Amino acid sequence: MATSSQLAYLSLSEAATFIAKRELSPVELTQAMLDRISALDPKLHSYYTVFSAEALAAAKEAEAQVRSGNYRGPLHGMPLAVKDIYESGPTTCGSKLRKDYVAQQDCTVVKKFKQAGGIMLGKLATYEFAMGLPTLASYFQPARNPWNLEMDPGGSSSGSGAALAAGLTFGAMGSDTGGSIRWPAFCCGIVGMKATYGRVSRAGVFPLSWNLDHTGPMTRTVKDCALMLQGCAGYDPSDPASAKEPVPDFSAKLRQDLKGMRIGVPRKLFEDICDKEILASFDKAVTQMAQLGAAVTEVDTITFGELWAVFWPLLFADAAAYHLEDLKKRPGDYNPDLRMGLATGVLVSATAYLQSQRVREQIRRQMLKQLETVDLFMLPTTGIMPARIRAQSPGMFLMAEDFYIYTPLHNLTGFPTLALPCGFSGAGLPIGFQLAGKPFDEATVFQAGYAYEQSTPWHKQHPAL
Amino acid sequence: MDHKQIVTARLAAAGVSLSDAELEQLTSAYASLLKWETVVQGMLQAETEPALIFKAQVED
Numbered sequence: 001m002a003t004s005s006q007l008a009y010l011s012l013s014e015a016a017t018f019i020a021k022r023e024l025s026p027v028e029l030t031q032a033m034l035d036r037i038s039a040l041d042p043k044l045h046s047y048y049t050v051f052s053a054e055a056l057a058a059a060k061e062a063e064a065q066v067r068s069g070n071y072r073g074p075l076h077g078m079p080l081a082v083k084d085i086y087e088s089g090p091t092t093c094g095s096k097l098r099k100d101y102v103a104q105q106d107c108t109v110v111k112k113f114k115q116a117g118g119i120m121l122g123k124l125a126t127y128e129f130a131m132g133l134p135t136l137a138s139y140f141q142p143a144r145n146p147w148n149l150e151m152d153p154g155g156s157s158s159g160s161g162a163a164l165a166a167g168l169t170f171g172a173m174g175s176d177t178g179g180s181i182r183w184p185a186f187c188c189g190i191v192g193m194k195a196t197y198g199r200v201s202r203a204g205v206f207p208l209s210w211n212l213d214h215t216g217p218m219t220r221t222v223k224d225c226a227l228m229l230q231g232c233a234g235y236d237p238s239d240p241a242s243a244k245e246p247v248p249d250f251s252a253k254l255r256q257d258l259k260g261m262r263i264g265v266p267r268k269l270f271e272d273i274c275d276k277e278i279l280a281s282f283d284k285a286v287t288q289m290a291q292l293g294a295a296v297t298e299v300d301t302i303t304f305g306e307l308w309a310v311f312w313p314l315l316f317a318d319a320a321a322y323h324l325e326d327l328k329k330r331p332g333d334y335n336p337d338l339r340m341g342l343a344t345g346v347l348v349s350a351t352a353y354l355q356s357q358r359v360r361e362q363i364r365r366q367m368l369k370q371l372e373t374v375d376l377f378m379l380p381t382t383g384i385m386p387a388r389i390r391a392q393s394p395g396m397f398l399m400a401e402d403f404y405i406y407t408p409l410h411n412l413t414g415f416p417t418l419a420l421p422c423g424f425s426g427a428g429l430p431i432g433f434q435l436a437g438k439p440f441d442e443a444t445v446f447q448a449g450y451a452y453e454q455s456t457p458w459h460k461q462h463p464a465l
Numbered sequence: 466m467d468h469k470q471i472v473t474a475r476l477a478a479a480g481v482s483l484s485d486a487e488l489e490q491l492t493s494a495y496a497s498l499l500k501w502e503t504v505v506q507g508m509l510q511a512e513t514e515p516a517l518i519f520k521a522q523v524e525d
């Protein structure tokens with residue numbers, strides 16, 4: 001029998017192949033994950049809740065089904081986990097305000113995973129309500145970066161990134177309002193897909209911004225990400241923003257080469273404000289894409305200052321609208337920086353909010369026009385390396401003008417955007433980039449990401465724990 | 466009214482209470498909001514309509 005650490009870094013697709021051939025038992029795999037979580041998570045804090053008994057019971061059921069010839073597909077018998085803003089059992093949102101909340105039913109995504117035979121391992125750490133930076137002074141301890149336990153794993157899907165990098169799940173769900181899938185993917189050296197706005201149901205997922213919230217999978221490989229998206233995508237009448245779009249085979253183009261693919265790089269957004277190591281790794285990734293056959297050109301874009309000006313008023317105002325009653329009645333139960341962010345939202349005027357929405361739509365239309373001449377956009381995920389975990393709240397760090405993160409652009413557009421690793425810093429921390437494509441064309445985004453990934457070694461490297 | 470007075474008045478109107486230290490930070494945030502309003506105004510093209518945003522995102 002393989003050891004838990006040997007099993008831990010199988011890709012989801014490899015483990016699924018073994019399960020389908022009955023060479024690997026879902027019970028063995030689930031037990032290996034639970035053992036590894038017990039051994040490693042006390043220092044990582046990536047899980048808030050572990051469903052040990054329920055997971056083993058579900059694994060036994062899956063094993064019996066597979067043995068009897070009722071194999072359902074790649075998620076059958078697969079240990080998975082979700083960010084703790086997805087309703088399923090205890091759902092704290094990483095906040096003292098909801099420390100005792102237990103969901104009465106599973107959210108749509110968890111229901112879909114269970115229907116596909118997935119094994120729910122537990123609930124993963126999150127920045128408070130998917131926004132508020134946790135510190136050592138917070139009610140819930142912050143998740144740690146497996147590549148350096150002193151560092152933040154990025155957020156807000158912090159536990160999802162940390163658990164995947166540490167081999168504590170084979171797939172996870174995150175949410176992304178301004179980069180909360182893609183930033184932890186960058187910091188933890190994993191893969192994350194912010195699917196097209198409306199592609200994956202948000203029903204039962206705690207909102208931060210109705211206009212900007214996206215959901216999507218996080219995994220260790222691009223192929224795994226496509227398989228996870230296959231398991232959760234699709235129209236859901238319970239989510240008013242859900243799209244009535246057909247769900248294609250997201251893995252269909254993985255084996256296609258990049259000859260003739262056109263990639264646009266919006267350099268104006270990041271080139272002058274990007275960490276040198278990140279920019280160097282990104283430029284090598286661009287060269288690699290060209291060597292794989294893509295035609296890479298520069299495309300016009302907005303500046304970073306313009307991105308900030310449009311994005312933050314929308315996010316803060318939406319979040320404040322949702323949280324206003326608790327902000328009035330229980331302000332002391334929020335982490336300080338989230339309390340400040342929500343209060344900032346109260347200050348956004350109605351006219352400023354609407355002007356930002358108008359410009360947001362303008363940006364989206366301009367970029368849709370650009371997608372007539374390029375197939376994908378390629379840009380670094382962020383221009384800064386992760387920070388050390390803080391003892392106390394630094395105040396409003398998210399809107400600091402030197403917080404160079406380029407992810408919100410595609411929360412404004414709603415385009416599908418994949419984050420994947422492209423190197424390491426001199427200090428041994430992962431570096432990554434983003435690929436964004438046409439609405440509902442995740443398959444082409446995965447195609448390019450997979451071609452890059454398979455030609456580079458980054459996805460095969462794991463932290464020493 | 467200076468910015469701190471405006472911030473204090475708006476929060477009070479919404480029923481939100483913060484400490485003096487937090488009000489100082491928010492005054493700085495309010496200055497950023499005003500700066501961003503100017504930036505956004507400069508980006509705006511007159512023909513852009515906001516009302517179809519949600520529908521367009523769902524149906525595109």
